[in-house]
Amino acid sequence: MKIIKAKTAGFCFGVRRAVDTVYEQLAENSGQKIYTYGPIIHNEEVIKDMEKRGVTVLRSEEELEAVTEGIVIIRSHGVEKRIYEKLNSRQITVVDATCPFVKKIHTIVERESEKGKHIIIIGDPEHPEVKGIRGWAGKDTTVIQSVSDMEKLPVEKKKKICIVAQTTFNYNKFKDLVEIISEKSYDVSVLNTICNATKERQTEARSIAEAVDAMIVIGDKHSSNTQKLFEICNRACKDTYYIQTLDDLDLNQLGSVETVGITAGASTPNNIIEEVQNNVRIIF
Numbered sequence: 301m302k303i304i305k306a307k308t309a310g311f312c313f314g315v316r317r318a319v320d321t322v323y324e325q326l327a328e329n330s331g332q333k334i335y336t337y338g339p340i341i342h343n344e345e346v347i348k349d350m351e352k353r354g355v356t357v358l359r360s361e362e363e364l365e366a367v368t369e370g371i372v373i374i375r376s377h378g379v380e381k382r383i384y385e386k387l388n389s390r391q392i393t394v395v396d397a398t399c400p401f402v403k404k405i406h407t408i409v410e411r412e413s414e415k416g417k418h419i420i421i422i423g424d425p426e427h428p429e430v431k432g433i434r435g436w437a438g439k440d441t442t443v444i445q446s447v448s449d450m451e452k453l454p455v456e457k458k459k460k461i462c463i464v465a466q467t468t469f470n471y472n473k474f475k476d477l478v479e480i481i482s483e484k485s486y487d488v489s490v491l492n493t494i495c496n497a498t499k500e501r502q503t504e505a506r507s508i509a510e511a512v513d514a515m516i517v518i519g520d521k522h523s524s525n526t527q528k529l530f531e532i533c534n535r536a537c538k539d540t541y542y543i544q545t546l547d548d549l550d551l552n553q554l555g556s557v558e559t560v561g562i563t564a565g566a567s568t569p570n571n572i573i574e575e576v577q578n579n580v581r582i583i584f
């Protein structure tokens with residue numbers, strides 16, 4: 301009987317860094333009010349724990365504007381440049397937990413905009429990361445996510461264009477859109493800014509799910525990357541369980557299987573994964 305836990309289960313580098321930053325700030329600045337601009341990750345358990353320790357989650361720009369002092373932590377998705385400007389003009393310490401891979405995109409779009417290029421961001425315009433990236437580029441910027449968005453592109457021929465991607469965008473879709481844009485008569489430079497963490501987690505989950513009798517996917521019900529992970533695993537293994545914590549798992553269901561795989565979404569903390577793994581191990 302065997303348990304296979306995915307090496308890529310749980311936090312990616314950027315999320316781990318952001319979560320650690322919050323706990324470090326709590327430890328180092330006990331007398332100060334600590335805020336995160338938006339929930340630091342999509343995981344109710346973690347957010348509840350942070351709130352219990354005194355962290356306040358600011359859920360809108362209005363709430364951010366009402367803050368007059370203390371520490372505001374920027375989450376891994378990053379934010380628009382104007383948010384830093386707003387915070388820096390007050391008695392507020394900004395602790396930046398923007399993932400360095402996202403920060404790199406901010407630097408690229410700001411630099412290329414200053415050179416006069418039109419910026420194309422391939423990604424979901426409603427996603428906070430994309431809104432943040434857009435806020436570092438000039439006015440001459442378009443966000444596209446499908447072929448139907450092509451009509452939004454500039455009409456001027458020979459226009460200098462710089463293309464970047466949302467870090468979690470699907471690589472094949474990105475490649476197809478870049479190909480279509482490149483066929484138009486622009487002067488195009490492409491920077492593939494997709495982060496491999498999501499893809500690696502999905503690839504590993506698929507190969508484990510194909511090899512086991514039952515698969516457990518751990519993550520918040522609202523986490524879109526966990527939902528995707530569940531879909532992938534469920535396609536490869538009929539006995540796939542989507543749980544938030546150990547409480548959701550009926551261990552009796554696993555009674556007759558010989559191999560169990562475990563993976564988790566990018567916002568699932570290690571202690572939850574370990575608790576599941578240890579309890580599954582007990583029944584084997």
Ligand code: F3S
Pocket residue numbers: 312313314315376399400401402467468495496497498
């Ligand atoms: Fe950063 Fe990639 Fe995670 S961009 S936040 S390491 S998915």
